Amino acid sequence: MDFKSSDTITGPRTEDKLPHTVTSAAKIVIVGGFGVGKTTMVGSVSEIRPLTTEETMTQAGIGVDDNFGSQTKTATTVAMDFGRITITDELVLYLFGTPGQQRFWFLWNGLFEGALGAVVLIDTRRLEVSFDVIGRLEECGVPFIIAINEFPDAPRYPMEELRSALDLTPDIPMLQFDARHRSSSRDALLTLMRYLHALAMKSPHG
Numbered sequence: 001m002d003f004k005s006s007d008t009i010t011g012p013r014t015e016d017k018l019p020h021t022v023t024s025a026a027k028i029v030i031v032g033g034f035g036v037g038k039t040t041m042v043g044s045v046s047e048i049r050p051l052t053t054e055e056t057m058t059q060a061g062i063g064v065d066d067n068f069g070s071q072t073k074t075a076t077t078v079a080m081d082f083g084r085i086t087i088t089d090e091l092v093l094y095l096f097g098t099p100g101q102q103r104f105w106f107l108w109n110g111l112f113e114g115a116l117g118a119v120v121l122i123d124t125r126r127l128e129v130s131f132d133v134i135g136r137l138e139e140c141g142v143p144f145i146i147a148i149n150e151f152p153d154a155p156r157y158p159m160e161e162l163r164s165a166l167d168l169t170p171d172i173p174m175l176q177f178d179a180r181h182r183s184s185s186r187d188a189l190l191t192l193m194r195y196l197h198a199l200a201m202k203s204p205h206g
Helices: 038-045 102-112 129-140 159-165 182-202
Strands: 024-033 054-056 076-078 083-084 091-097 117-122 144-149 172-175
Touching: 024 038, 024 129, 038 083, 038 091, 038 144, 054 129, 076 091, 102 129, 117 129, 117 182, 129 144, 159 172, 172 182
Parallel strands: 024 091, 024 117, 117 144, 144 172
Antiparallel strands: 054 076, 083 091
């Protein structure tokens, strides 16, 4: 799933300069296993030209990187993806997409630092790659939501079955979305922001 070839991205990107009305910003991380659509999501929703650190995949990755379901993927993120989206006149989100391969997970701790929340991308063809991702977020205390990326050939399951398979508590939001579409990716981010707001209201210091 490659945002560079998607026909759903239309219109020019805005200038990199922040609007003068912005008074606050939040760091959001986009996480998931290899090939679940993190680079695609950041690229589709970012209002600035996204920064990517993709490198061409080589023979050296065979037997090291699990590319099941992503055999046509020719590049992989080796550090992070970066983008920005304005939520309101006063608030912007800085988006950091993490590398999916386990050999690059040592970078995650730095990317998680200072993060307000996370969107966990799920590929239903490879649910097992999500377990360690969710575990890392829970260990770091980073609130997250689950976004099921709708790959054309991926099986569809009821949300409650997926929640049970991922061992999630009932309060964690889950939604289906398409990382190639800007509006769909934006809705996932808005779901995360509403969840974070609800958590803040429940907090004794909220």
